[in-house]
Amino acid sequence: MSSFQERLAAGEGMVGLWLALADPYGAEIVASAGYDWLLIDAEHGPNDLRSVLAQLQVLAAYNSQPFVRLPHGDAALIKRYLDIGADHLLIPMVESPDQAKALVAATRYPPEGIRGVGAGLARASRWGADRDYLARANERVQLWIQIESERALNNFEAIAQTPGLAGVFFGPADITASLGRLGTADDPEMEQRVLAAITQAKALGVPSGLMTGSERFLGEARKAGATLLGVGADTALLAAALRRHARTLKDTLA
Numbered sequence: 442m443s444s445f446q447e448r449l450a451a452g453e454g455m456v457g458l459w460l461a462l463a464d465p466y467g468a469e470i471v472a473s474a475g476y477d478w479l480l481i482d483a484e485h486g487p488n489d490l491r492s493v494l495a496q497l498q499v500l501a502a503y504n505s506q507p508f509v510r511l512p513h514g515d516a517a518l519i520k521r522y523l524d525i526g527a528d529h530l531l532i533p534m535v536e537s538p539d540q541a542k543a544l545v546a547a548t549r550y551p552p553e554g555i556r557g558v559g560a561g562l563a564r565a566s567r568w569g570a571d572r573d574y575l576a577r578a579n580e581r582v583q584l585w586i587q588i589e590s591e592r593a594l595n596n597f598e599a600i601a602q603t604p605g606l607a608g609v610f611f612g613p614a615d616i617t618a619s620l621g622r623l624g625t626a627d628d629p630e631m632e633q634r635v636l637a638a639i640t641q642a643k644a645l646g647v648p649s650g651l652m653t654g655s656e657r658f659l660g661e662a663r664k665a666g667a668t669l670l671g672v673g674a675d676t677a678l679l680a681a682a683l684r685r686h687a688r689t690l691k692d693t694l695a
Contacts, residue, residue: 445478445506446583449608449648454663457508459652459674461486465495471675472503478669480508484533486676494525494564508585514540516547520556523548524563528582531610535586538599545605548582550575553605583607585650585669588638589615597638601647608648610669611635613658632658639665 448455455477460468463486471479481488481496488496493509500507509527511518514535522530532544546554558575560566566574584605588597589612601609613635617628635651642649643666650669653659654677659670 448477449668452643452648452666452668454668454670456670456672457505457650458672458678459486459676460496461488461674461676462679463488463492465492465499467675468496469499469503472500472505476505478506478508480510480531480671481527482510482674484510484512490521490525493522493527497526510587514544514547516543516555519544519547520559523556523578523582524559524565526564528565529585529607530582531585531587533587533612534589534593534615535600536590536593537596538603541586541600541603541606544586545584545603548584549579549605553579585610587612590619591616592619594634594638598641598645601642601645606647608650608669609638609642610649611638611651613651613653627655627658632661636661636665639667642666 457478457480458471458476459480459482460471461482468479468481479500481493483489483493497507506529508529508531509522510531510533511522514532519530530548535541535544548554548556550556550558560574560578561569585608586600586606587610588594588600593600594616613631616635617623617625617631620628620630622628639649639662648668650667650671651662652671654673659672663670
């Protein structure tokens with residue numbers, strides 16, 4: 442099988458799942474299912490540096506490419522996650538090209554960026570065993586940013602062309618909220634604008650992705666050129682399966 446980056450470069454659609462249980466055992470169960478990529482969520486999931494580290498360690502044995510979504514784009518926080526080996530990052534709520542440029546700088550060592558040099562103490566370099574880590578670190582980091590507001594969509598072309606970005610990821614729920622329709626599923630304006638931005642990203646040669654519970658919209662996004670296809674979350678799938686199981690048995694055994 443081709444590597445994740447090769448498949449991404451080829452424009453292949455790849456299916457992924459959110460990990461929000463904040464538990465390495467649960468993450469490993471999900472990894473055994475064979476998703477193309479998995480996103481450890483430290484924005485809305487109850488994750489911290491150590492719980493993310495534990496999940497990265499168990500996921501290393503599987504083919505699913507791990508991503509980590511940080512709670513925000515603070516440079517010091519980015520540095521810590523890079524040092525534990527989270528080299529595929531997703532940063533939420535990016536709204537301007539200046540913000541995107543600053544995030545790229547936070548993921549790069551000088552002179553290209555501002556990342557502090559402490560690789561000898563870090564898992565990312567295998568505690569210094571990877572002698573080439575510093576020379577290759579800047580190119581290894583894959584920084585994705587989330588487009589989650591009307592302002593971000595208005596600035597999309599400039600944001601997407603930021604040098605150093607690996608890709609852009611759309612948040613339909615937050616975009617809908619920014620349009621004044623919080624909680625509205627399948628909002629037509631949101632869908633139209635996201636699909637237009639995905640098409641624009643493809644024309645610019647920028648990979649894109651999104652997370653949605655609508656298989657119809659996901660299919661339309663794929664046709665427009667989206668490559669990272671987020672299809673759900675471990676928490677939601679577990680909750681749905683348990684509720685269905687309990688309801689069925691209660692009805693059967695009542």
